[in-house]
Amino acid sequence: MFVALRDLRHARGRFALVSVVVVLVTFLVTFLASLTAGLARESTSAITDLPVDHLALVVPDDATVDFTASQVDADDVAAWSARDGVADAEPLGIATTRGTLDGAAGGTSVTMLGVPPGSGLVPDGADVAAGQVVLSAGAADDLGARAGDTLVVASQDLRVADVVASDASYAHTPVVWTTLDDWQAVGAPTGAGAGRADEAPGDVATAVALTDDLDDAALAAAADATGSTVLTPRDARSAVGSFAAENGSLTTMQAFLLAISALVVGAFFTVWTVGRSGDVAVLKALGASTRYLLRDAIGQALVVLVGGVALGALLAAGSAALLSGAVPVVVSAATTVLPAALLVVLGVAGAALAVARITRVDPHAALAAR
Amino acid sequence: MDLHLDHITLVYPDGAATLTAVDDVSLTVPAGTTTALVGPSGSGKSSLLAVAGGLTRPTSGTVTIGAGPQAPVLSPATGVAEATRVRRDHVGIVFQQPQLLASLTAVEQVELLAHLRGRRPASLRARALELLDAVGLADQAHRRPAALSGGQRQRVAIARALATRPDVLLVDEPTSALDHERGLAVVGLVTALARECGAATVLVTHDESTLGPVDAVARLVDGRLDAGDHPTSSPLPAGAPMAG
Numbered sequence: 001m002f003v004a005l006r007d008l009r010h011a012r013g014r015f016a017l018v019s020v021v022v023v024l025v026t027f028l029v030t031f032l033a034s035l036t037a038g039l040a041r042e043s044t045s046a047i048t049d050l051p052v053d054h055l056a057l058v059v060p061d062d063a064t065v066d067f068t069a070s071q072v073d074a075d076d077v078a079a080w081s082a083r084d085g086v087a088d089a090e091p092l093g094i095a096t097t098r099g100t101l102d103g104a105a106g107g108t109s110v111t112m113l114g115v116p117p118g119s120g121l122v123p124d125g126a127d128v129a130a131g132q133v134v135l136s137a138g139a140a141d142d143l144g145a146r147a148g149d150t151l152v153v154a155s156q157d158l159r160v161a162d163v164v165a166s167d168a169s170y171a172h173t174p175v176v177w178t179t180l181d182d183w184q185a186v187g188a189p190t191g192a193g194a195g196r197a198d199e200a201p202g203d204v205a206t207a208v209a210l211t212d213d214l215d216d217a218a219l220a221a222a223a224d225a226t227g228s229t230v231l232t233p234r235d236a237r238s239a240v241g242s243f244a245a246e247n248g249s250l251t252t253m254q255a256f257l258l259a260i261s262a263l264v265v266g267a268f269f270t271v272w273t274v275g276r277s278g279d280v281a282v283l284k285a286l287g288a289s290t291r292y293l294l295r296d297a298i299g300q301a302l303v304v305l306v307g308g309v310a311l312g313a314l315l316a317a318g319s320a321a322l323l324s325g326a327v328p329v330v331v332s333a334a335t336t337v338l339p340a341a342l343l344v345v346l347g348v349a350g351a352a353l354a355v356a357r358i359t360r361v362d363p364h365a366a367l368a369a370r
Numbered sequence: 371m372d373l374h375l376d377h378i379t380l381v382y383p384d385g386a387a388t389l390t391a392v393d394d395v396s397l398t399v400p401a402g403t404t405t406a407l408v409g410p411s412g413s414g415k416s417s418l419l420a421v422a423g424g425l426t427r428p429t430s431g432t433v434t435i436g437a438g439p440q441a442p443v444l445s446p447a448t449g450v451a452e453a454t455r456v457r458r459d460h461v462g463i464v465f466q467q468p469q470l471l472a473s474l475t476a477v478e479q480v481e482l483l484a485h486l487r488g489r490r491p492a493s494l495r496a497r498a499l500e501l502l503d504a505v506g507l508a509d510q511a512h513r514r515p516a517a518l519s520g521g522q523r524q525r526v527a528i529a530r531a532l533a534t535r536p537d538v539l540l541v542d543e544p545t546s547a548l549d550h551e552r553g554l555a556v557v558g559l560v561t562a563l564a565r566e567c568g569a570a571t572v573l574v575t576h577d578e579s580t581l582g583p584v585d586a587v588a589r590l591v592d593g594r595l596d597a598g599d600h601p602t603s604s605p606l607p608a609g610a611p612m613a614g
Contacts, residue, residue: 002485010473282469287458288486364425
């Protein structure tokens with residue numbers, strides 16, 4: 001990269017302009033990726049953070065697989081518990097309702113997860129007991145509640161037993177944990193679990209949480225036998241109504257943004273490389289091989305891209321961290337390194353296409369025209 | 371190594387017809403000597419030079435550098451990659467316009483030749499400074515082309531062409547933008563440096579008044595060597611009347 005590096009040094013202004021564009025484009029793409037992941041987490045973290053291997057949902061034949069359409073009973077739980085390879089099967093109730101701190105006005109929407117005591121489904125080692133509720137950090141903040149306070153949920157008075165550090169949320173509402181019995185008042189057939197009219201109220205849950213070591217074939221067989229749809233916690237995100245629509249829109253926006261960014265960056269490097277065609281002709285006339293020219297040009301593009309993308313990603317990560325209290329964002333390798341790497345690859349591809357074209361230039365003719 | 375141009379013909383397509391730029395030219399330039407190629411504008415001088423440097427493939431004929439089975443040969447069948455390799459490893463070219471890279475200093479223009487050959491540019495540093503000193507530009511070594519005059523840029527181009535002690539040196543109209551005195555100085559410089567390197571040198575020019583320092587002269591008219599020239603004969607003594 002003898003010529004490439006000196007070129008960068010010599011034409012600082014031009015490269016600074018290209019670099020600024022790369023930084024801005026990268027900032028946009030990675031910030032949107034962080035925002036998308038943050039919104040996804042606010043929608044689904046209550047499910048994805050569950051310490052289980054699979055979730056079994058039972059929905060009517062003509063219904064989409066959705067937590068609001070799913071209802072399981074004690075027989076479903078027993079059927080799963082009896083299967084080989086299933087270490088544990090616990091009923092899990094999910095229902096969104098309104099909670100109010102006793103004595104306070106207003107209230108806030110919360111999602112109530114009903115679990116059996118001792119199930120291990122409450123995070124941070126906490127557990128539920130009859131007449132008690134465990135709050136997530138987000139629920140405690142929104143309600144202004146702390147351990148020992150009384151929460152009124154669906155006309156039930158529940159004492160706050162603990163506030164855990166978990167930020168679990170479901171469909172953009174903070175989560176609280178209660179016993180499955182206490183949950184029935186909210187999640188019974190007239191509540192979230194609709195569709196199975198033969199069940200007596202107070203005897204249902206939304207899904208069965210499974211700890212298992214079943215392979216795909218065994219899972220499929222068990223699902224058939226129990227009439228369930230089995231999903232991993234990650235796949236079960238699609239069963240959260242708000243997630244599917246929201247994530248689809250944001251992912252489409254991201255895809256378009258990446259494509260446009262690739263075109264912009266690629267076009268920049270195409271114009272830049274074509275602008276170097278005179279130098280390429282001289283180098284060819286002096287005996288530079290095609291491989292030398294490609295290495296020189298792509299190396300130059302890489303220096304600008306890696307520098308600009310790294311700075312843009314760092315700025316996006318820093319901004320996301322600063323704004324994390326106000327907007328839902330997730331800063332991780334998936335939301336920064338991955339889109340950044342994609343931008344570098346697409347930019348290099350644009351530069352390579354341009355270079356491949358000008359390496360076919362006839363140096364004799366190009367020099368005569370220069 | 372001697373440069374042998376054997377029955378070189380170069381025909382360009384010209385619409386529905388063809389244009390013969392070079393017509394059956396044979397020329398031998400001994401190593402360490404300079405042959406001037408003169409002739410009117412459009413006589414095929416630069417085209418012949420382009421063939422000799424592998425920049426253009428001949429329609430027929432061969433260019434051979436040296437002798438023996440390992441001698442590099444350029445022919446109609448030579449591919450672009452092979453021609454580029456021969457040019458890189460055996461030929462130094464001084465173009466009609468200096469064709470310097472704007473972002474490289476004078477010394478870096480010369481060191482570039484090492485990088486093209488896969489060597490560290492610093493390996494040519496001493497040679498680069500020596501050549502720049504020989505062309506009178508030792509104090510301009512760290513200036514870029516924009517800070518040099520036209521004549522200085524031409525001299526940097528000469529130094530660049532000689533950086534790797536090429537077997538063949540091709541010089542295209544080095545005096546086109548110079549007055550007589552400066553032109554004569556440049557021709558003398560090229561001839562002396564080429565002799566020192568042992569390069570078989572072809573120097574194209576339209577200015578016959580500057581040819582005193584060269585060893586032989588060949589005249590091209592309408593793509594053919596003038597019948598009065600004997601380009602494979604012994605070199606002319608310096609200052610002797612030119613043929614043709």
